[in-house]
Amino acid sequence: MLEYWLGVATLTGIYMIAVLGVSILTGFTGLFSVGHAGFMAIGAYTSALLTKTYGIPIVLGVISAMTAALFVGLLIGYPTLKLKGDYFVIATLGIGQATKLIIENLPDITGGARGLTGIPSGSSFTTVLIIVVVVIWILSNFLRSKQGRNCVAVREDELAAASIGTKVASYKLLAMGISCALCGLSGALLAHYMQYLSPSMFSIVKSDELVMTVILGGTGSLTGSIIASLILIPLPEVLRFGAIQEWRMVFYGLLVVLVIIFKPSGLMGNKEFSIAGMKRLFKNIGLKTRHGRVK
């Protein structure tokens, strides 16, 4: 029994890495993707095939996975992120579907729709936990830096961001790169945990779930994404009977619509949990009561 829940915890950690990636892209930079499961697939199959077929060490496999996902992400981001309009969104839709189709249609290499077995095992609970902690640390550093602030500025107002010297397209591309690398990492860890991969694990529904988890947690809050991951990712394991999976998705969909309409900033708003933040909160309450005009 303990082993089972340890497994659930490991999977939660693995998917959380992908959610955090999408959080940087969607929550902090304001870009929408409906294909990030595709980048997980790219990472998963890259690492699985390299370690299985060529016997390279898992660490190198995982690094290659991140690089491959990053490369493909930048490749589709570069031409589309410069454009006004929904070109980027459609491109992510395309890459999500194309990745799945390509995997399905190369059965000799990827095992096709039937799946790929015999992947070396490597993602233990401890490994995943350490990686999750490191990822959270790095991302919170990023968000407290000039680069992170510029991403948020792009989300808030592109023209205003440009007017203070932010190269809008470059920071969009940076956010895309980070999100893709993290999805690649997540996919690779998944491969070495499950030791089995099939294209159906990376369907468009998975991409949608990543985005919805970010939205429900709160756009612009890492803490929110983490909490939402902790609640929503293990949920399908807890509810495992009959049509309940469909009802779960109905509920997610409804919740997302309600959140966007009534509280667009999601669960955590754009707040992060921190000691200094709590102090400021109390100070703020005091301030609001005596806020007036400046002479």
Added chain:
Amino acid sequence: MFFQQVINGLSVGGIYALMAVGYSLIYSLLNFTNFAHSITVTIGAFATFYFLAQVFENIYAGIVFAIIVAGILAMLIQILGYSVLLKKNAQRIYLLITGLGISTMCDNLVIIAFTSRFRVYPANFSTKAINVLGATVGTIDLIILAVSALALIVVQLFIKKSRAGLAIRGASYSLETASIMGINTQKLILIVFLIAGALAGLAGALLGAKYTAYPALGTNMANKAFISSVVGGLGSITGAVIGALILGIGEVLISGYLSSSMRDIFSYTLLVIILFAKPSGLMGVDTGERA
């Protein structure tokens, strides 16, 4: 053989065009991708199926029913989902997310209500093959082509000739200006959703006739409409039709001469090529930022 394939391609392309035109209409007016578009397609197919199975076994009556149901559904989506956000001028990303939420919710409700099974219409167009210019062509493809063309012409006439159509064209330059000039933009948006929904319902009904009705139909096919629109140029109605026909004929030829599993790979490859070579599409115009 080739002629037959082209007719088949045109009928597929015609259905894609129905969906792509609706998508482009909303995009040109409101500047966002309506991700809930797919559900109106699915509902179109299922509305036809249930009408045929339980009310009256006539495919044309079934199609009309589908158009009405899908049109109403599209308006409901606008009223219950998007309108609040549009009124408070929310960021575009919120509209995209709402669309995603609505489509996730509805797709799964459809699975719960109708199960994931593939439904064959109890009544359908004639499946006979007829001889046209020495080639055998499926009647069903000819009818689908004719119905799609007719629907597109009606919509085109509406946009070009009617007062509401004129207002839509004006508002697609600037919704704000249209509103200042006294045009009821809320009503206009609703009309556009109605047209888009009706076209999607028709597309769904025809797709159900050509293939079968199943819950993922809308999502699979709406993706093709998105690709068509990007190939043609986002927001351009003419571009959407051209893109849809290119995609339809290309897909049919690829599955006819290469293999059917290459069909979807072709579509997505075309998308990637266009995004690299001419991202604004064949008919698209780059719009600059307005300060």
Added chain:
Amino acid sequence: MQNKEAIEAILELKHVSKNFGGITASDDICISVPRGHIYGIIGPNGAGKTTLFNMITGVYDTTGGEIYFKGKKINGLPTAVIAKLGIARTFQNIRLFGSLSVYDNILTACQKNITYSLLDSLFRTPKCRKQEKVMAEYCEELLEAVGLIEYRDQQADNLPYGLQRRLEIARAMATTPQLILLDEPAAGMNEEESIALTVFVQSIRDKYGITIVIIDHHMDVIMALCDHITVLNFGQLLANGSPDEIQTNPDVIEAYLGVDDEC
């Protein structure tokens, strides 16, 4: 004041024109803004004032003519590059980073002196920490100086209107520019607020030596502040001169002052 010839022009517009699909928004405009001046641009609605700002900051490309900043041709450059060269601006319909705090609005704009790399920021190296600390202190000082320190942690969107305008100007100042373009900073303000604004704008120039170009409808603000004024009408340059000259210029009186003073 000083001898006009001795002052170098920080911004020069030479025969600048802009067409929007056949409609001329700006026609052959020549303006020379001396360093250290507060320079006013006035004109009725649709005179092409904001268009001029959009061309200077690279939001629009010019159809004809050249724009020079400190002697360097800048038209055709992207907005972000022009901002880095030292031109900051505000917008007619305030564009703050609405869901961020006042402090974060300012901090985001402070990036010119940050030299640390992406890797430094990912691992928060000592180099990153040190520069961040300097920036943080600078931001606190700036907030203090512009009188926004007591609103430090408030969300920008929740500020009263006048303070939002002030914050937008402060954000422009945080980019340490040599030139600030203010697009109708007094729009929607009452008399009391616009007097406060006049004092504030004056102090920016006097304390930091930043050159200011200001568009506004409030004649009292413009006349009180500006060393030099350009009047535009229907995209064309109508008059140029000191406030006194403008106030007595018959063309201006006919086209603008007499007709819609306080619109």
